Every structure is written in C-alpha cells, then in structure tokens.
Amino acid sequence: MNLSQPSRLRGGLFGLLIGDALGVPYEFHSAASIPESSAIEMTPPAHFERAHAGVPPGTWSDDGAQALALLDALLRNRELDLDTFADNLLDWVQRGAFTPDGRVFDVGLQTQRAFEQLRSGVPAANAGPDDERDNGNGSLMRCLPVVLVTTSRDEAIHLARKQSRVTHGHARAQLTCALYCVTALGIVEGLSAADAVRAAEDELLQRYADSPDEAELKIVLDGRFDAPQGSGYVVDSFWSAIHCVLSTRCYEDCVKRAISLGNDTDTTAAIAGGLAGIVYGEDAIPGRWMAALQHKALVDVMLAKI
Numbered sequence: 001m002n003l004s005q006p007s008r009l010r011g012g013l014f015g016l017l018i019g020d021a022l023g024v025p026y027e028f029h030s031a032a033s034i035p036e037s038s039a040i041e042m043t044p045p046a047h048f049e050r051a052h053a054g055v056p057p058g059t060w061s062d063d064g065a066q067a068l069a070l071l072d073a074l075l076r077n078r079e080l081d082l083d084t085f086a087d088n089l090l091d092w093v094q095r096g097a098f099t100p101d102g103r104v105f106d107v108g109l110q111t112q113r114a115f116e117q118l119r120s121g122v123p124a125a126n127a128g129p130d131d132e133r134d135n136g137n138g139s140l141m142r143c144l145p146v147v148l149v150t151t152s153r154d155e156a157i158h159l160a161r162k163q164s165r166v167t168h169g170h171a172r173a174q175l176t177c178a179l180y181c182v183t184a185l186g187i188v189e190g191l192s193a194a195d196a197v198r199a200a201e202d203e204l205l206q207r208y209a210d211s212p213d214e215a216e217l218k219i220v221l222d223g224r225f226d227a228p229q230g231s232g233y234v235v236d237s238f239w240s241a242i243h244c245v246l247s248t249r250c251y252e253d254c255v256k257r258a259i260s261l262g263n264d265t266d267t268t269a270a271i272a273g274g275l276a277g278i279v280y281g282e283d284a285i286p287g288r289w290m291a292a293l294q295h296k297a298l299v300d301v302m303l304a305k306i
C-alpha cells in the first residue's frame with residue numbers, strides 16, 4: 001500500500017488510542033459474551049453489561065495514557081530519560097495526566113507494584129518487577145511511540161526494551177516489546193504485515209543468538225503456535241494482536257476481531273490497532289470512531305511535535 005510515512009505514523013497512534021477506547025466497555029468479558037462484530041461500537045448494545053460503566057464512550061484507558069506518557073518523554077529526549085518517563089507515569093496515575101478528562105482507571109496490578117517501587121526510591125530502570133510470573137502486557141501496550149521517533153532497528157530495539165524496564169523488567173516482556181517495534185518499523189518502511197513479522201523474528205534471532213536472552217526469545221516466538229486468547233500475558237497478547245492484523249483486511253475488522261477474543265479487549269485492540277493503523281494509514285480509521293475519540297486535540301498537539 002502506497003501510503004505516506006506521516007499517514008502511517010498518525011494512523012499508528014490513533015489506531016492504538018481508538019482500539020483501546022473501543023475495547024474498554026468489553027473488557028473482562030469472555031469471547032462467548034462479546035456482541036457480534038456488527039454491534040461492536042464505542043457504545044455497546046443496550047443489553048450488554050459494559051465494563052467501566054462510568055467512563056464516557058471514546059475514552060482511552062491506561063494503554064493510551066501510558067503511550068502518550070512515553071511519547072512525551074521521547075519528544076523531550078529521543079534517547080529516553082527513564083526518570084522523565086517514570087515521572088510522566090506517576091503524573092498519570094496520581095493526577096490524571098495524559099487522559100482525556102483526568103480520569104484514571106484500569107491500572108494493571110504489576111504496574112501498581114512498579115509504582116510502589118518508584119515511590120520508595122528504586123531507580124526507574126530497576127522498578128519493573130522481573131520474576132517470570134511478571135510478564136503482563138503492560139509495557140507492550142504502550143511501546144508503539146518508539147516507532148514514531150526512530151528509524152533504525154538498533155534504536156527501536158534499545159528503546160523498546162528500555163521503556164519496558166520501568167514497569168516490566170523481565171527479558172520476556174522486554175523482548176516482546178522489541179519484536180513489536182521492529183515489526184511496526186518494517187510496516188512503516190513498506191513491508192506487508194506478514195513479511196514485517198517474519199523479518200522482525202529473523203532480526204531478533206540473529207541478534208540474540210548465543211546470548212543469555214536467546215532462550216527467552218524462543219519462548220516469545222513459540223507463542224505463535226498457541227491459539228490466540230486475548231489475555232494479559234505478554235506473549236499471548238502479542239500473537240493475538242498479530243493474528244488480528246493478519247486475518248483481516250481493514251482497520252475496523254482488525255480491532256473488532258481483537259475485541260471478539262474477549263478478556264483484555266482494550267489492550268489487545270490497542271496493540272493490534274496500533275499496527276493496523278500503520279498498515280492502512282490514518283484515513284482508513286472509520287470517521288465515526290475518530291469523531292467519538294475524547295480529547296483528540298491533545299493527541300494532535302503531541303503529533304505536531306514529531
């Protein structure tokens with residue numbers, strides 16, 4: 001698809017935010033209880049018991065807020081100062097920065113533990129829990145802005161891993177973020193999504209061959225053989241999103257497919273929607289969803305600085 005780079009990058013960020021907002025009302029529901037595809041909208045059908053009932057339709061959640069917190073930190077310093085990023089995250093959770101209306105909701109448990117570490121004085125680079133059980137998707141869901149400020153794979157991998165450490169310190173979460181960003185970069189450069197995933201896998205396999213991270217990388221890559229669950233586990237979350245991108249042919253179908261998996265619907269749709277926005281460009285995002293996005297002006301101001 002012959003799209004301009006700005007259209008792809010804007011599409012990526014709006015694709016993430018709109019996927020997140022679209023998925024918010026459906027979170028915590030099993031796949032079986034998600035409405036049929038045609039009924040998945042910012043406002044669910046009347047009979048549907050929506051999650052986060054007090055949140056206005058079109059509001060992004062923690063995924064979108066943390067992505068904007070990361071983008072802000074990257075715009076201030078393209079090498080990413082982790083103290084700035086950590087301050088932004090605390091500013092979000094304590095004061096509602098980077099939200100449409102100051103409302104903070106949907107904060108992940110692992111991320112909350114990282115914030116406790118930060119508040120007790122642990123350096124940002126070491127604040128993320130790093131046990132094998134600490135491999136939630138909370139750093140994957142927000143890492144797309146790395147691709148908005150970088151052009152090289154080296155830098156994308158470095159920044160993707162670095163940003164993860166503040167809340168998700170385990171190599172598996174870090175490597176999944178790197179895999180996502182290198183995939184996204186490949187699509188920005190014009191590869192098909194399928195080719196971009198393959199190229200990203202090859203890139204990382206080569207890079208981490210015979211290194212301490214090789215075994216963890218193989219665990220990440222083997223996730224492709226499991227059925228997509230739309231869960232909060234970082235490996236399943238990544239491959240669920242890739243499944244949605246590769247099995248659909250437009251932005252709308254991709255994020256609806258993500259939500260139809262149930263469970264962590266907003267995050268799967270944010271991760272998949274970020275990639276689909278890059279694949280199809282900003283103009284391919286349905287106008288009714290773009291119009292429904294709360295506080296779009298905040299995003300436009302930040303995108304103008306890239």
Ligand SMILES: [Mg+2]
Pocket residue numbers: 061062063106266267
């Ligand atoms: Mg969320």
